[in-house]
Amino acid sequence: MPRPHCQRRIAGRPRVQVFKPRGVAMNELAEVHLQADAWEALRLCDYEGLDQEQAAARMGVSRPTISRILERGRAAVAKALVEGCSLLIDLPADAVQECADCRGSWPGPAAHVRCPACGSCRMHLLLNPADRT
Numbered sequence: 203m204p205r206p207h208c209q210r211r212i213a214g215r216p217r218v219q220v221f222k223p224r225g226v227a228m229n230e231l232a233e234v235h236l237q238a239d240a241w242e243a244l245r246l247c248d249y250e251g252l253d254q255e256q257a258a259a260r261m262g263v264s265r266p267t268i269s270r271i272l273e274r275g276r277a278a279v280a281k282a283l284v285e286g287c288s289l290l291i292d293l294p295a296d297a298v299q300e301c302a303d304c305r306g307s308w309p310g311p312a313a314h315v316r317c318p319a320c321g322s323c324r325m326h327l328l329l330n331p332a333d334r335t
C-alpha cells in the first residue's frame with residue numbers, strides 16, 4: 203500500500219506569475235511551467251537561504267521530497283533562462299487556503315491577504331501532491 207501523501211504548505215505568494223523575455227510576443231514563446239511547490243522550495247532554499255531540512259519542515263514534507271521538488275524547480279528555471287522561454291508559475295485550482303492561526307480554510311488559490319475569520323495575515327496554501335513529485 204503506498205504511503206499517504208501529506209499536503210504541501212506554501213507560505214509565500216508569487217507577486218508575479220508570468221515571466222517572459224523582452225521583445226518577443228507571448229504567443230511566439232515556448233512555455234515552461236513552474237509548479238507552486240517548486241516555487242516555494244526555490245523561495246525558501248535559494249532566496250531565503252534555508253537548508254533543505256528547514257525548508258522541508260516549513261512545507262510539511264520530507265527532506266528527500268524537498269530535494270526532488272527543488273531539483274524539478276531549478277531545472278524548470280534553468281530551461282526557461284537557457285532556452286528563452288516564458289516561465290509560468292502554476293497555482294493549482296484544487297489548492298486550499300488555510301489560516302495558520304485559527305485553521306480556517308477556503309477552497310481555491312485566491313489570495314486572502316488576511317484571514318476572513320480571525321484577521322490573521324499568516325495565510326498559506328495547501329497543495330494536494332497527487333500527480334506531483
Ligand SMILES: [Zn+2]
Binds near residue numbers: 322
Ligand atoms: Zn484565521
